[in-house]
Amino acid sequence: MEKKYSSNNTNSQRSNNSYKKREYSNNSFQKKEYGNSERSSDKPYYTKKEYGSSERTYNKKEYNSDRTKTNSGFKKSYNPNFKDTSNEGGYRKPYNPNFKDTSNEGGYKKSHNPNFKRNNSYKKPFIKKNYNTEIEQQDNTLETGEIRLNKYIANAGICSRRNADIYIAAGNVEVNGQVMTTLGYRVQPTDVVKFDGKVISSEKKEYILLNKPKGFITTTSDEKGRKTVMDLVANATTARILPVGRLDRPTTGLLLLTNDGDLAKKLTHPTHGVRKIYHVVLDRKLDYKDFIKIEEGIELEDGFIQVDEISYVNDKPKNEIGVKIHSGRNRIVRRIFEHLGYEIEKLDRVVFAGLTKKDLPRGHWRKLTQQEIINLRNIK
Structure with missing residues (x-):
């Protein structure tokens, strides 16, 4: 029991010493200085090498020692025979007391002549070209x-x-x-x-554009007494005009009539490639495979035919198609779709040789403007 108590006393003394408050000096929490201050370590610290010092290991060699140096820079040695002819902006000629300066800012100026009068007769008057003339x-x-x-x-x-x-x-x-x-x-x-x-008799050239309705034949006369396109333009002119090309009886759209035989020949000849655009309405939707066939070209009874362009009409069902073609073969558009098993419910020519149906109702006609006539004559 005595040993036990003695051991307990020893432990209590140790514990009292372990929790004894530590005494600190005033310099314990002093901020340590870094940088250029003296280090506590005995190791030598690194000293950065200085660059760009003004001191050089060599002496600067004098440049062009044969010249004399002044405050403004180097200058050639004096030469009594030297003449300075330089001038800011270029070479200056020697002074001439008889010289008269006739120059003027902006160009050469003639001497004043009070009797001078400007003659404008040499100017060609501007005349605006009149296509009507x-x-x-x-x-x-x-x-x-x-x-x-x-x-x-x-x-x-x-x-x-x-x-x-x-x-x-x-x-x-x-x-x-x-x-x-x-x-x-x-x-x-x-x-x-x-x-x-x-x-x-040679007549004045007449050019009539007709928006042909359905049910009229494109001919000058008909033995069966059916209505012709000439009935629609009877009051247009007294000249003997003829239709340029033809449209089938159920086909509607633009038809040009004129007494200009040369122009009519040009517009119908295949070598000139006059473009025509048709609005086609089919009995059912055009299948995409058939669309590609028409675009790539198909073989008909009278030979191969390929359209210039084909597309579905915007914001319309897939049975409404736009076709651009320059071929003048008989019933060519109808035969293309009939060859693929389609039936055309409506065929309307909306563009012919650059002419459109704008402001031209069905069954009405109008005369071409002078500019439109010029455009047709300039077709190559």
Whole structure:
């Protein structure tokens, strides 16, 4: 028991000493200094090497020692025969007491002459080109002088110049009561020209654009008494106009009529590639496979045919198609879709040679403007 108590006393003394409050000096919490202050370690600290010191290990060599140095810089040695001809901005000529300065800011200035008057007669007056005058001069060629016989016949609306040469060579044309077979003959204003025994006259060119309705035949006359497009333009002009190309009886849209045979030949000849746009309405939706076939081209009875462009009409059912084509074959658009098993419910020509149906109701006609005539004549 004595050992036990003695051990307990020893432990209590140890515990009292272990929790004894530690005494700190005033310098214990002093902030340690870093940087250039003396280090507590005996190791030598790193000293950064200084660069760019002004002291150099060599002496600067004097540049061009043969020159004399001044405060403003280096200067050549004095030369009594040297003449300074330099001037800021360029070389300056030596002074001339007889020199007269005639220059002026902005250019050369002539001496003042109180009697001087400006002559504007050399200026060519500006004249704005008038296309209306140009067209009238072309149309009035027959009234002012002679003209070739084939052109006279073409201007009368009979046929084109090329076909006129065939009729002339065949003896179908008379001039002043005599058969004329000379192709280069020039008609005088006083000559009387007959074609197949009927007197013809060169007329002023007329260009009529018709928005053809359904149920009219594209011909000048019909033996069965059916309605023709000529009935729609009977009051348009007294000239003998003919339709350019043709539209089927159920087909609607733009049709041009004119007595200009040369222009009619140009617009219908396949080499000129006159573009036409049709709005097609089918009996059912056009399958995409058939759409691709038409786009790539199909083989018909009279040969291969490929459209210039085909597309579905925007915001319309898939049975409404837009077709652009330049071929002039008979019923070509209808035959393309019929070949693929479709039936056309509506076919409308909305564009012809750049002409549109704008402000032209169905069954009405209008005359072309002078600019539209020029555009048609400029088709290559």
